Amino acid sequence: MAPIGLGQMRRRPAAFAGLAVALFLAVATVTLFGSLVAADATAPAAAREAVEGPGLMLIAGAFGEIAVLVAFFVVVNALGFTLRQQHRELALLRTVAATPRQARRLVRGQVVATTLLVAAPGWAVGAVAARRFLAALQRRGMAAPDVRVPGTPLPMVVALAVTLAVGLVATAVAARRISRIAPAAALTASSTEHGRTGVPRLLAGVAALAGGGLLLRLAATRPAGAVDDAGQAALLASLVLLTGVALVGPLAARVLAAVLGAPLRAVAPGAGWLADANLRGYARRLSSAVVPVALLVGVSGTMMIMTSTAEDASGAAATAVTSDTDVWLRQAELALLVCFAAVSTVNTLVAVTAERRREFALLRLVGATRAQLMRVLTVEAVLTTAVGVLLGAAVAGAASAAFSAAVTGSPLPTVPAAACAWTVAGAAALTVPGILATGARATRGAAVEAAGGGRE
Numbered sequence: 281m282a283p284i285g286l287g288q289m290r291r292r293p294a295a296f297a298g299l300a301v302a303l304f305l306a307v308a309t310v311t312l313f314g315s316l317v318a319a320d321a322t323a324p325a326a327a328r329e330a331v332e333g334p335g336l337m338l339i340a341g342a343f344g345e346i347a348v349l350v351a352f353f354v355v356v357n358a359l360g361f362t363l364r365q366q367h368r369e370l371a372l373l374r375t376v377a378a379t380p381r382q383a384r385r386l387v388r389g390q391v392v393a394t395t396l397l398v399a400a401p402g403w404a405v406g407a408v409a410a411r412r413f414l415a416a417l418q419r420r421g422m423a424a425p426d427v428r429v430p431g432t433p434l435p436m437v438v439a440l441a442v443t444l445a446v447g448l449v450a451t452a453v454a455a456r457r458i459s460r461i462a463p464a465a466a467l468t469a470s471s472t473e474h475g476r477t478g479v480p481r482l483l484a485g486v487a488a489l490a491g492g493g494l495l496l497r498l499a500a501t502r503p504a505g506a507v508d509d510a511g512q513a514a515l516l517a518s519l520v521l522l523t524g525v526a527l528v529g530p531l532a533a534r535v536l537a538a539v540l541g542a543p544l545r546a547v548a549p550g551a552g553w554l555a556d557a558n559l560r561g562y563a564r565r566l567s568s569a570v571v572p573v574a575l576l577v578g579v580s581g582t583m584m585i586m587t588s589t590a591e592d593a594s595g596a597a598a599t600a601v602t603s604d605t606d607v608w609l610r611q612a613e614l615a616l617l618v619c620f621a622a623v624s625t626v627n628t629l630v631a632v633t634a635e636r637r638r639e640f641a642l643l644r645l646v647g648a649t650r651a652q653l654m655r656v657l658t659v660e661a662v663l664t665t666a667v668g669v670l671l672g673a674a675v676a677g678a679a680s681a682a683f684s685a686a687v688t689g690s691p692l693p694t695v696p697a698a699a700c701a702w703t704v705a706g707a708a709a710l711t712v713p714g715i716l717a718t719g720a721r722a723t724r725g726a727a728v729e730a731a732g733g734g735r736e
Contacts, residue, residue, distance in 0.1 A: 289390060295365035296394055298627030302358040303391075304398040304405075305620060306351040306443045311406025312413065313344035314435030319414060323427045336414075336423055342512065343613055348442065349519050350579070350617055353526075354624040356450040357572060361631035363387065384451065391447040395440070402443075403436045410435075413612075420608060485527030492521035496678060500685040510686035511586055518582040518679040522575050525671050529567030533559075536667045537566060544659055551652070555659035565632055566664065572628045573668025573707050574675065576621035580703045581676030583614040586683045589693040625710050629664075633657070633718035640719070644727040653723055654716065661715040665708050672707075 289296055320336035363370070370383055410429050417423040495517035502510035525532065541556030559566045587610050640653055684693035 286389070286393060289393065295362055296390070298358040298623075298631060299355070299362045299391070300394050300398050301623055301627065302351070302354045303395050303443055303447060304402045305623060306348075306355060306446060307395070307399055307402025307439050308406040308409065309347045309351060309616065310344065310439035310442045311403050311435050312409045313340040313347065314438050315407060315410035315429045316340035316414060317344075318432055318435050319410075319427050319429045322430045322432075323424065336417070336427070339417070339422070339609065343616065346515065346519070346613065347616060347620070348446065349516075350575075350620045351443075352446050352450065353519070353523065353575065354620050355446055356453050357526075357568070357624050358627050359387075359391065359447070359450050360568070361628060361635075362390075364635060365631065388448060388451050391451050392444065395444055395447050399436075399440050399443075403439065406435075406439065416608075416612075422609075481527055482531070485524045488520055488524030488527055492517045492524055492678075495520055496682040499679075500682040500691075502686040504687070504689075507590060507687055510683050511590070514586060514679045514683040515579075515582060517682065518578055518675050521675045521678065522571075522578050522672075525574055525675065526567070526571045529571050530564045532671065533567045533570055533667055536670060537663055540663055540666050544663065548655075548659060551655040551659050555656045555663060558656070559660060559663055566667070569629055569632045569664050570668035570671060572621060572625035573665060573711055574672035576618065576625055576707050576710070577669050577672025577703055578675035578679075579617045579621055579672075580614060581673060581700060582679045583610060583617070584696055584699045584703070585676060585680035585693050586610075588696045588699075589680065589684050590687055592694040593687045622710060625707070626714055629711060629714040630718045633715050634722055636719075637722040640723045641727040644723070650723050654719060657715055657719040658712070661712040664715070665711045668711070669704055669707055 316336050317340045320340070323336075370386070373383060373386075374380075407429070414423060414427065414429055418425055418427070495513055499510045499513035499517060502513065537556065537559040541552070541559065544552035545556055546552070587607060591607075643653060644650070680693040680695075681691040685691045
């Protein structure tokens with residue numbers, strides 16, 4: 281199966297671009313923080329003891345664990361769309377006697393090949409970023425001046441191993457559907473979407489939401505002096521809740537789209553009605569588009585609101601959570617998470633819109649113009665942004681309320697309105713132009729050729 285998988289990668293490199301970017305970021309990030317751990321491990325004991333506050337090991341561990349969780353989230357999402365781009369080919373292999381194990385082996389081979397392809401540039405970027413990050417910590421007095429990133433290849437080996445593990449686990453999650461259904465059903469499923477969300481997926485989503493709720497309770501009940509613990513628990517809770525949202529996404533997205541689509545149907549009866557019908561009829565596709573937006577808004581909002589709440593709670597006093605150095609660390613962590621979320625958002629929206637080329641061609645064949653299709657896509661983009669922002673805001677609100685309860689005793693956090701508005705604007709700037717640009721490209725060319733060409 282390896283030659284077949286590699287052949288698909290050579291024929292359709294664009295289908296693997298999003299997965300390659302996600303794996304590249306994972307390799308670079310783990311290399312970065314692994315290098316910091318190596319720098320701390322090889323530093324003289326006197327240098328480690330001379331610095332007050334969190335050491336390199338603690339900083340790298342806190343950053344690294346969150347980064348790996350988000351990387352897994354992004355890789356699963358990117359791999360899912362890579363599989364959807366070659367769903368028909370995998371279905372045809374199933375119909376000519378390929379077993380589920382062989383299908384999974386093919387996908388695993390593609391993930392391993394893509395990881396190895398991006399490993400070298402990921403190592404290079406991670407190593408450079410580690411040196412610059414260490415220099416920034418030293419300027420702020422958070423690392424001793426004589427600490428250096430060692431030349432050992434161990435962080436790179438660990439980064440490759442962790443990324444391969446993330447990719448292989450993501451393969452087990454993403455390839456489950458195509459490898460378990462019957463061959464004939466797999467071929468039919470390549471051009472249709474199931475109307476219902478499976479019971480196992482719903483149960484897993486409910487379990488994730490319940491786990492997030494327990495983490496919120498843990499964050500809210502931390503003592504007033506354990507502000508950092510409350511912050512880490514609240515941030516982890518937001519990621520677990522976002523995982524739950526992703527699992528129950530089709531159901532939640534359909535409900536929110538129906539509510540938000542009602543006024544659009546009244547304002548724009550033609551484009552609004554068709555856009556609303558498309559989004560609600562293809563709830564799984566809508567969920568795939570809104571979850572990265574929710575990740576971007578949810579993680580960014582949680583970090584910004586927690587920082588603002590802690591600053592207001594402390595007043596003029598400098599504490600571990602509100603000092604300039606710690607605020608800088610939180611901003612760096614936020615920048616890292618936003619980078620992952622933005623990549624996931626762009627990858628997903630481009631893939632979701634590009635795979636509708638045949639759908640757009642069929643609409644053009646029955647009389648729709650490109651201008652009408654672009655109006656429908658505009659309405660869909662607005663609805664997608666609104667649903668994603670609402671889901672992300674709900675997660676950020678719950679996480680920051682739990683953090684506020686621990687810090688101030690009140691579940692009402694301090695919300696930085698301007699920063700949150702910029703976050704929403706950023707999400708819209710990624711979503712709407714991304715959908716429209718990809719839609720404009722997908723509606724080019726002869727409709728007859730596009731309608732007969734499937735997803736190619």
